Amino acid sequence: MADRRSRPQLHPAAWWLWALGLGTAATRTSNPLLLGLLLAVSAYVVAVCRPDTPWARSYAAFLRLALAVLVVRIVFVVVLGSPIPGTHVLVTLPEVPLPHWAQGIRLGGAVTAEGLLFALYDALRLATLLVCVGAANALASPSRLLKTLPGALYETGVAVVVAMTFAPNLIADVHRLRAARRLRGRPDRGVRGLLQVGLPVLEGALERSVALAAAMDARGYGRTADVPAPVRRTTAALTLGGLLGVCAGTYGLLTAAGGAYGLPVLLTGVVAALAGLRLGGRRSPRTRYRPDRWTPRACLVAASGVTVAALLVAAASADPAALHPGVVPLTAPALPLWPAAAVLIGLLPAFVSEEPS
Incomplete structure (x- = not known):
């Protein structure tokens, strides 16, 4: 495999179209097997294709965020109950009586397997969408994506790119400072380690903000033509x-x-x-130095994501029961074959994103 630093990079919009295609496919199904397949496809492509850059490390943060979504959704169902009726009671919690104006809401009570499964399917769909967005963040350079925007959206694009690069830079700073503390034999975990790492991270973020403001001012950011x-x-x-x-x-x-x-x-x-x-x-006239080109490989990457989305939308219309398995009665979900084959088309970037040697 070629060095990730010297690997030719595709058009950033191609990666975003691919990721948004997978995310659109995730919104069309609640089948956990298909959602798990979408997660596996995005993870494999990121593992094979992501460059060795600071923003590429943000994928792990999106995975943790997706896991947090699953945990929070399950906790809410356990504490507040579920509207899905169920007969398989797993545990019965003490129920807190509420006033009449809070009718329809309960705290505690019976926790059923049907309610937990429904919440898990629903949360897994949102988690998959977050992971797909994280894959786009890990694969596409934010600065190169900004260069592709039209002049009318330049100011808005700058704000979005600055927001998108905040988390990757923050994660890179945390990793760098924790590694430095380990080399010095100092603790990097626990509350004490977090406090001693947090201040330098905040200081670095402020320094980057000042440097960014100076660079934008030097380049005439905000100027407009008559x-x-x-x-x-x-x-x-x-x-x-x-x-x-x-x-x-x-x-x-x-x-x-x-x-x-x-x-x-x-x-x-x-x-x-x-x-x-x-x-x-x-x-807002803008010039571009070495603009990114839509190569055939970039078109294939974008087309693979769009194809996955289109096929899953068609499958949801043709056979909604297969893509949205029920939880009442409690049955194991089945894997629909041709929607699963459609999801596997999303693996195409792992094989075409590199130029043949």
Whole structure:
């Protein structure tokens, strides 16, 4: 395998399209076997393709966040109960009586296997979505992603990228300081170690903020070009109208009555919004040094994620029972074969992301 530092990197938007495709597929099913397969696919691709960079280490943090989501959801079901009726009682907790205005809420009581399974399936879907977003953060360079944004979204993109890079840099600082303390024979765990590591991490974050502000000021961040008033009004009308069209078209596609007009309105809104962003870019002129290109490999990576999403959406419409197994009565979920095969298409980036030697 080639050195990860010298490995050619794909277009960052390709990784985000791939990850969002897997995340979209996760939202279309509550089958734990399919969700586990999506987790395995994303983990394998990250293990094979992620570069040796600070932001690539954020994947472990997203895994911990996903695990925390599972634990919190289960705790809520145990403490507050579940709306799912069940007959398999696992444990009965002391129930706290509540006033009449809190009717419908309970504290304690019977904890059933059906309620726990329903909560687990529901939380696993959100956890899978978080892990897919973490995979995109680990594989795509935030600074290179910022370079691909149109000029109209540059300021917003800078704010988003700064927010996205905060967690990876923080994690890298914690790892570096803990390693330094271990080399000096000092404790790096427990409350004492956390307090002694936290202050240098905070100091480093403040220093980076000051350096970033100075760099942005030196590069003229926030400057705008003079644009005629008619162009500004046209830009605002196209952007606002396009966004309204996207919302109306999406609503039409999601409802049975709007199937006839949903797709045309959605496409019209997308075209209008893109035209507005194109015109809005005149107000914030930007040049790009060595812009990222959409290579055939990047297109394959993006297409694999989109294909997984499209096939899972089709499967959810064709056989909803297979993708949403019930918990009443209590039965083991089955693995639907062709949706599982569709998820495996998401492994394609692990084989095409590197150039052949």
